[in-house]
């Protein structure tokens with residue numbers, strides 16, 4: 001959710017009854033501080049900050065969430081043992097994002113309060129194993145004692161109910177909220193997602209950090225690099241710097257990196273975050289009733 005989820009989206013989701021998350025991976029330390037303070041002013045509900053461990057100034061982000069008494073932190077893309085104890089000592093609830101049983105167990109051992117089990121369908125950074133949400137969630141559920149939050153491919157109430165049937169205690173949704181009014185993504189990116197179809201996203205760049213992207217000119221350049229058996233160093237050069245900003249924040253749909261999940265194919269409108277939360281809950285309850293009725297019909 002880098003470049004997508006700032007204080008506007010996080011506070012809107014929290015005010016609507018979800019848990020809004022600020023994506024700090026694209027924010028310089030002073031920018032995160034500003035977003036945390038604005039989020040506090042815009043909601044009196046709990047909200048969270050996601051800190052990717054790969055972030056170059058991760059120490060400064062950790063210091064900010066502690067100083068600002070952010071109640072919940074989602075850590076991702078790195079070793080949960082590095083920061084969990086420090087965050088928990090500060091009274092913060094810690095959730096770690098994982099894409100495999102191995103890392104879910106590692107996160108539990110590190111003392112996290114919950115894990116996100118994020119499957120292959122998810123946009124942006126992804127696991128190497130390509131384990132789908134359908135397979136990953138029950139595997140993680142059976143392996144750990146802490147609460148499990150399912151992610152990857154979930155954008156409506158049907159998928160939320162399905163994730164809970166697989167053993168999840170909650171769900172995390174990214175792509176659906178990337179296409180919200182309050183998302184800080186460029187309007188051209190949001191519209192492009194709304195117009196996308198099945199098969200428009202693919203997982204690539206496993207040699208650097210696996211990432212799910214929409215096909216575009218930049219993606220084709222990556223494919224061409226693979227075709228000539230490029231080394232990881234050459235792939236790094238093709239990637240360059242700030243591609244994600246260019247694509248998602250500045251709206252360069254050809255040269256930029258467009259991170260979104262497979263479920264983009266089912267997203268048809270840009271909606272206010274509160275409407276999305278309301279629709280998801282209505283669908284979730286409607287599907288529960290439909291399935292309960294199937295049970296009595298047998």
Ligand code: NDP
Pocket residue numbers: 001002025026027028029052053054055056057076077123124125240241242243244245259
């Ligand atoms: P790049 O190295 O290509 O570019 C860095 C980008 O981050 C630039 O756009 C830069 O903004 C911005 N930035 C914010 N803070 C800093 C800082 N302290 N130092 C340097 N740059 C900073 O990285 P990416 O854009 O691919 O990824 C940025 C971060 O987001 C990484 O930490 C990565 O791990 C994380 N990420 C997380 C994902 C997830 O799914 N959780 C997905 C993708 C990335 P400017 O251009 O204004 O200098």
